[in-house]
Amino acid sequence: MWPFSKKKTAAAVPPKAPTSHNPDAELAEMYAEAKNAVAWFNDYLGDDNIMGEIRDEKELAAPKSAFVNAFLIVLAMEESAEMRDALLETALLLSHFQPGIGGHPLRMLPVQSPEGVDPARLADLIHSHRGEHERFQAMMPTVFAEMKSMADQYQKSIDIAVSKWG
Structure with missing residues (x-):
């Protein structure tokens, strides 16, 4: 099951087959799931830059592609231009998640903030x-290329929202 679902199904009780096909309900559920993601x-991310x-x-709690798709859906449905801008900024951060990095993030600097570190020690x-740092530098072109690709995808969703909401 999608990890962001609010619904819980009992393991012993199989899900019921739908009695009728309701596309509006399915779209509403998909949008709710995307908003949860x-x-x-x-x-x-919280305050973690x-x-x-x-x-x-x-x-990530789900495949990166699931998050990209969630942002595509939410961006296409968002009425507020300011909110779309904020969503886009956050969505592009997904490009900073890459396979094979390991448990410790690659950083440009060896510390998250050089403030308070003795300059000689730094x-x-x-x-x-x-x-x-060299590994970080080698990965950055991949991050930037993916960010551009994501931006192109997200722009299509933003165009949909603009045509719908203005």
Whole structure:
């Protein structure tokens, strides 16, 4: 089952076959599921700025493609231009989740914030961080290419919303 579903089905009770096909109800359910996925991603990020990091996509609660699809749906249905802008900014952060990174995010700098680190110690940290920094640099073209591809997809959803809501 989709990990963001609010519905829980009992294991012993098989789901009932639908008595009639209701496309409006199915669309409403799909939209609700997409909104739940977007909300999960927003909650996951919280105040954690992942700019300057590349994380493993296994940290996500569902496949990255499911999140991309959720953002596509929510962007297409959003009335507010300001909210679409915020959603787009968040949605593009999915490009910072890549396969094979491992449990520790790749960072541009060896610390999340250099504030409070003795400048002499920071130079030593940066030097010792060289291999991870090179791996980060090698992954960035992939992140940027995926971000551009996502932006192109998301723009189609935004165009749908603009044509519907203005």
